[in-house]
Amino acid sequence: MSGYYPLMVNLVGRRCVVIGGGKIAERKVNGLLESGANDVLVVALEASGGILELSAKGSIRLEQRAYKEEDLVDAFLVFAATNVRQINQSVASHGARLGLLVNVADKAEEGVFISPSTLRRGGLLLTVTTGGASPALTAQIKQELAKQYGEDYAQKVEMLGLLRERMLLRGSFDSFRHEVLRKAAEQLAGNNIDVEVDTFSPSQLEAYIDQWMIQLQQNVDRRQR
Ligand SMILES: C[C@@]1(CC(=O)O)C2=NC(=C\c3[nH]c(c(CCC(=O)O)c3CC(=O)O)Cc3[nH]c(c(CC(=O)O)c3CCC(=O)O)/C=C3\N/C(=C\2)[C@@H](CCC(=O)O)[C@]3(C)CC(=O)O)/[C@H]1CCC(=O)O
Numbered sequence: 555m556s557g558y559y560p561l562m563v564n565l566v567g568r569r570c571v572v573i574g575g576g577k578i579a580e581r582k583v584n585g586l587l588e589s590g591a592n593d594v595l596v597v598a599l600e601a602s603g604g605i606l607e608l609s610a611k612g613s614i615r616l617e618q619r620a621y622k623e624e625d626l627v628d629a630f631l632v633f634a635a636t637n638v639r640q641i642n643q644s645v646a647s648h649g650a651r652l653g654l655l656v657n658v659a660d661k662a663e664e665g666v667f668i669s670p671s672t673l674r675r676g677g678l679l680l681t682v683t684t685g686g687a688s689p690a691l692t693a694q695i696k697q698e699l700a701k702q703y704g705e706d707y708a709q710k711v712e713m714l715g716l717l718r719e720r721m722l723l724r725g726s727f728d729s730f731r732h733e734v735l736r737k738a739a740e741q742l743a744g745n746n747i748d749v750e751v752d753t754f755s756p757s758q759l760e761a762y763i764d765q766w767m768i769q770l771q772q773n774v775d776r777r778q779r
């Protein structure tokens with residue numbers, strides 16, 4: 555079993571081609587759309603209800619026919635997800651010839667990358683893999699993480715991002731800023747947010763972040779003295 559190098563890839567404007575239109579293809583397509591992919595082509599003899607719906611909405615392009623090598627032209631990512639071994643193998647070898655990143659749903663080692671299980675909480679993205687050894691364990695660990703990192707993390711990450719932006723704008727010393735930002739992350743991870751930040755207007759949120767920044771800075775100041 556090979557080791558894998560993790561990446562976070564920006565798929566906006568990059569073509570993703572999914573060959574096959576069944577349950578697994580639909581899962582891959584949904585994962586692509588959740589990631590912001592906006593150029594998804596699905597080629598399948600028959601498509602699942604979910605894929606048909608996405609095509610009707612214009613979220614993806616669907617071509618209902620057999621795979622052909624030209625489908626991979628201009629692709630960035632390719633998913634071989636048919637239920638026919640020889641077709642998936644052809645997609646893998648055509649993709650390799652073109653130097654593309656290919657995922658093979660029924661034989662990971664034929665492809666270049668595998669899909670991890672993913673949990674999103676706004677800007678927080680947690681991914682899990684067992685390197686293909688046990689997708690079932692991967693899915694279970696994701697469920698455990700979902701309990702540990704609840705929906706409130708989306709807001710926490712947003713607030714930390716805003717705080718960090720403000721701190722960078724102020725141009726404080728690196729070591730001071732790092733300490734303040736570590737402290738802020740520690741505070742937010744430790745307890746639930748007790749104010750309804752998501753009901754704030756942009757200016758209220760800005761004022762709230764500024765207030766928090768002042769408190770944190772005083773706190774760190776005191777400890778450094
Ligand atoms: C994470 C997730 C993401 C996704 O698919 O997008 C994903 N598999 C998921 C679920 C899942 N898959 C399978 C089961 C049944 C239980 C079991 O067999 O264990 C379950 C459990 C379930 O459904 O709950 C069966 C299965 N999977 C693969 C094979 C073929 C093979 O092993 O060669 C077979 C046998 C087919 C057969 O027997 O016919 C292959 C792969 N599946 C991977 C990813 C890649 C490595 C993941 C890792 O790092 O471990 C890899 C190597 C390639 C790839 O697909 O990229 C998604 C969880 C979504 C979530 O809940 O978050």
Ligand SMILES: NC(=O)c1ccc[n+]([C@@H]2O[C@H](COP(=O)([O-])OP(=O)(O)OC[C@H]3O[C@@H](n4cnc5c(N)ncnc54)[C@H](O)[C@@H]3O)[C@@H](O)[C@H]2O)c1
Nearest residue numbers: 574575576577578579598599600620621635636637659660
């Ligand atoms: N990676 C995973 O997590 C995982 C999990 C379970 C199964 N699998 C494997 O993934 C593969 C797909 O599984 P599924 O449940 O989605 O199958 P499925 O039977 O639901 O769908 C297969 C799809 O492939 C299409 N297809 C077949 N031949 C084609 C061709 N020549 N050109 C274009 N499309 C073609 C069919 O029209 C259909 O849409 C299987 O090999 C299965 O063993 C992978």
